[in-house]
Amino acid sequence: MELKVINEEGQASARMNASDGLFARDYNEPLVHQLVVAYQANARSGNRAQLNRAEVRHSTKKPWRQKGTGRARAGMTSSPLWRGGGRIFPNSPEENFTQKINRKMYRAGLATILSQLVREDRLAIIEEFHVGAPKTRLVAEKLKKMGLDSVLLVTDDLNENLMLATRNLPNVLVLEPRQADLLSLIRFPKVLMTKGAVSKLEEMFG
Structure with a gap:
């Protein structure tokens, strides 16, 4: 499976190979629905x-x-x-209100959602995403150049600068690969991943 890699201007610059088991799986709507309902139920405080x-x-x-x-x-x-x-x-x-989710179900559901994001052209890959200072303006300008308004950023290098620079942006969420949950992947219209994050996801779920 080949994924589109974009540059800092949002233009396609290259393609990278990725796991078919993680990014080319058939869409399973009943499974995704069951996982989302369970995820929301487990968040209830009762x-x-x-x-x-x-x-x-x-x-x-x-x-x-x-x-x-x-x-x-x-x-x-x-x-x-x-x-x-x-x-x-x-x-x-x-x-x-807790509902049990089997490990196999979670892995299959995550792969299903990632594959659907690829088919809908909602997933983009970038080499790396860094900011030189903890300033919200720098991240906002960077995302604006890429044409991204509301986005989930999954990065393998979540440093303090990036964390502080994005926390005041209401339509931007930054997560590490191990924190990427089903609801966040579905919620945002665009998902931006670094190459390192893709590699880590393949190690965990591929």
Whole structure:
């Protein structure tokens, strides 16, 4: 599999060979959907708390007499049928939303997404991405020359200058290869990788 390598002006300058198993896999939509749902579920904190009928503030007095009023029987105002009553099956902070992801599934899903990015021309490779000083302006100008507005940058050399220079750009996220997750790859319209990052991904998942 050959990937397009661009220069600092955003123009195609060369091509590089990459693993077919990582960048030329058929698209598996059900697998990607399952992984994205699991990823989002695992990020949930489970901090919702609702009250059952014993915990809501209520009176134990019977609202009206049992018979003769023409209304339905009622014992107390904490009934789940009443407005302000307790929940039948309340959510608790201990609720666990975790979904298991097998290692094989994660590897296959990552390869599927990377392959689809290549097919949609949303993935570009660059030799290296460095800035001389921790200044946001330098990164913004560099990305503007490449024609990249909203981009995920995956680099094998995440130094302090680059980290500080990109943290104030709302549409730019910089990650190392081991941090590249499925949701970030899907979320950004363009993904820019250094050659070193591609090599590391091939070592980990190829």
